[in-house]
Amino acid sequence: MQGILRWMSRPFFVFTVFMVLKINLSWLVIFGAKDTGTALLVSVPSVWVVFGLIELLAKKRKILFYMIANFAMTSVYFAAIMYYKYYGVIVNYRALQQAKQVVQVKSSVFDLMHPYYLLIYLDVVVLLVMFLFSKNIRGWGKELERSGRRIVPIMLAASLLFCLATIWMNRGIVNEIKQAEQMGILNYQVYTVLADMKKEELDPPDTIDRDEIRTLKGIASGNEDQGPYWSAAKDKNIVIIQLESFQNFLIGLTVDGHEVTPVLNRLAKEAYYFPHMYQQAGQGNTSDAEFITNTSFYIPPNGAAADIYTGKDLPSLPKLVREHEYKAFTFHTNDVTFWNRNRMYPALGFTRYYDRAFFGEEDQLAFGASDEVLYAKTAAELAKYQEEGQKFYAHVISMSAHHPYDLPEDKYAVPIPDEMKDTLVGNYLRAQSYADAALGQFIEELKQSHIWENSMIVIYGDHLGLPMYSLNEPELAMLRQMLGRDYSYTDMLNIPLIVSVPDGPPPQAFDQVGGQVDIMPTVAHLAGMPMEGRTFFGQNLLNNKHNILPERYYLPSGSFINDEGVFIPGEGVEDGDLHLIRDRVLAGAGDRDGAKTDEELGKQRLAEQLERYRDEYERALQLLHISDSYVKQLPDLEN
Template sequence: MGLLIKLGNRRFTLFTLLLLFKCSLAWFVVFEDGPSWGTMLTEIPFFWLVFCLIEWFASKRKLLYYTIANLLFTLLYFTVLMYYKYYGIIVTYHALSQADKVTKVGNSTYSLMDPYYLLIFVDVIVLIAIPLWLNKKSKKIQLSLKPISRTALSALFLVSIVLCFFSIWPNRASMNENKQAEEMGILNYEIYTIFADSTEDAELVEMEDITQPVIDDLKGVKNESSPQYFGADKGKNVIIIQMESFQNFLIGLNIDGQEVTPNLNKLAKENFHYDNFYTMVGQGTTSDAEYVVNTSLYVPKHQAATADNVKKELPSLPKLLEAAGYTTATFHTNDVEFWNRRELYDAIGWQKYYDKSFFGDGDHVAFGASDEVLYTKTFDELKKISESGKPFYAQIISMSSHHPYNIPEEKVTLKLPEKLEDTLIGRYIQSQNYSDKALGAFIDNLKQSGLWDDSIVLLYGDHQGLPVYSLDNDENEAMEELLGHKYGYADMFNIPLVMHAPGVTYPAVIEHTGGQIDILPTVANLTGVSLSNQIHFGQDLLNQSANVLPMRHFLPSGSIITDNDVFVPGISYEDGTNYPLSPRNDAEGGAAQEQYEHALELLNLSDSYVKQLEDKQ
């Protein structure tokens, strides 16, 4: 029994309509204005280029090739949706290097998916299932095909090329990658990034032209011959605690009379609390934070710092402090191979690292042993290290409060209102409450042992925990109720920096803008270690009051954080948007064009500098 299907030219139309629905879904999620008639003019010509090639070169099984093309386009659009939900930018081929990480953080990835995203796979399943079902029933598909003439194919192919070209060419100079993708079309943008990388030759600044005075001048840094607090804590230990996904709004947050982070609240009141401090990570998130803090260099544009930058002999805080007589070590309960940390730690120059092989996998939370295990075993090790009589620098990386924030039930003690129960925001708050308890026990141990009084201790968040791109309307309403204002970029990137420096007296809350890149020069100043021979792109937070922070990856290129705003460019600076750091901020003017241009120069200087460093032996 045969099943006669008359497709003819309808095959072109059918698959065009199917893919148009999928691209419209992607545009609806990714772009503020959603799909439009212009969407068709940018996306459809690319479909047709592929369909013309199938019609030209496939003499048989054309439906199969259409289905395969449909599947590949579908996977690309699905990847665009998922990537944007966390990173806020359009995925490109650069992210292929990150693909192996997806399987290791599966729950985190799946939690970003709205069920309706799966609709884009329905037709693929049907197109595969029907032939299999017919084959099982011993039926055959007989295709009555009305071939498309070669002349029509040639004309359509040429028109499609012209439309793709005129979608790409006028928009290639746009600074904002998301704007580029919106104007070019997602598929055209994906192709453009491949060719742009092979032809785009960013001006490499020669090493002799990359000097600290040049960097400081671009940043507006005013160097003092005798900076305040230089060597105020000379010879003290340095303990830097990197807190997983911790955002600044949590400090002081009360829910139904309960403090979410009572231990950090107390630390923030009794020590330095930088209230306008910001994450500066890229694709490598947590590992990027380790990189930025320890090198005072910007993350690379298209990839994690642990990809290529770690192949270089990097200047770093561990190397500086080792030269000053310190013992150095870093502590993380995950496997050292994750995010290529073995290479990172070698490039940064840690004398010793402690990973899963040291901490084990008992009391498992997220991707390894719990924060309780991390802090307990780390404290015991720090006591041993301190017995040598030499000061030490230890960096501790917490992990239990990792997205999607699934803390074991027995560790949950905070009672949330019903509207927050079993929501992303509720789980986030519960996980940070747990991590705060584990941290509090560690701080108590440091104080009881005397290490607290003999150490500089810094605590900061590694990156945002609640990306604005991931929240739905209900979650945004819940955040607005918690914060008292609409949740935005400034809240998302705002992480705390709490600093205990025994040799310094300073106001508890500091409003100066700072970023992770500023930690190295700040610690160097407190410990009395000279940076005269080391390039750094951060600034000493105890001696500078103005700042500009170039941002990468989670915002389009050219985005900066100033003392008043988060600035996001449009096609260029002129059509950019300023988002105030505070809802109470009524300062006029926003980011100056000079700040924007200087930020781009600083990023190029950092990239050029790393590229010309000696390869690691």
């Protein structure tokens, strides 16, 4: 008994208890698991590998090595929690590439940080204080008993073999969240490093056949440059407005009888409205949305497009319009170095960029001057080009409605109920209502300078604003009450696309599914700019009724969106989840009495069409592969 008590008082046992508590916390936050037995089974051996090495190799200052290891592993679990709350994915070493952006988004990070998350560091702080001010702790666990010296190597070898077996057995799971759950978060970190070391370079294709892309997407060939909308905006200016964190459920939404976005509500009725558009941005968020919109390529498998792809001479919308005697400008109130835009904009071929140096420090919101300043100075600059008779493409990036949606009271544009105040949902509604009001001022300025009637205006959301995994139950209940349904993946990823073409074909709402990758070919179609001979992965939404949209980053690998909904794989296709698009599919899903939940109806549809989904899953992965390999073989950008 005394031997057992002595062993339980050793650092090995005490620090194991600390890590068990942290494993449980991270599992509850990320995987929502009530029974964490499996978590401990796959996670504790990886902890024991580290502690076993310390016991064998650390002859002096053993407790210091335990404290360093404890801090390092604690930080991995803490990063996993925070990263999941922000992105909905499992953190890995590649996220270090994004570390330079943390200072810019620190307010968003702190807003997601529940106080009890910080308890994960409580033992680290206490032990550090004890180590600094108590000499007794420094010799804790210095010598192993003879029995321990025999047991530790056996335990270390067994734990290491178990970890390797766990990684090996689950290496084929494509869904990173499922993979981390089955491997354990620490083992998953090791796996990502080993997998990247072993990963084979993509073989650049000799040629990219546009018909091959069409076949993979399941769309007809040869119809991009024809139809009633072809050249409807020929020779008009092109103004594309990217709205920060704007989701489609805001269109038409009222709270206590007040419209949240009256300007966009009106535009959706007066223009071409695509209510079934979906974001495809990833780690680069806003900058990724800019990249996709201007290239019709998918984002890279790891990292932000602005970091990974900007060394390439990218085919793009700015370069296309410049072939038709346009100038191409981009407007963003933050510093151009944020998200590497100082390299991305030249790679995309913009004639000029306008950033903080142009907009100044006036009326600061989020990361730069407010949307009101953005739009006022942009409108004045565009008016100068119009007076010169110069056709232009202007990409305008709004930013004031950025998470965590903190607005000063003088910017409030819509009243909200008391129960929504000081909540993420309430702050989001206020921020987007302000963004809508500022956009309305921009539209009026464009009309006054006669730019509006001479331009095609395109408006879309850059990425989601309310991640499901960041919302607490009261906030989900607020959304449930507003929407009349549970807030789902289809709501979370759904952004609007609105296109105004004065004097064009009559306004209408288009029912087809689309993504940000489709914006460039749709704009080119309306502008009468042929895309023949170009490689792109989107499609003209005005002529095509079917779509497959591969997703990355905010959803696990292998996820895609089709005409029915959002598919997220599990360990394979058959145990995946299908989140049906409610107004397109769910109403006719064969459950008239409402006995089945949306989740049950999605599983039913997936089971009924399993082979179709296997095929589309493979095609979605192939589309990503072709895009990755094509961009990789593009020539380097000349300095």
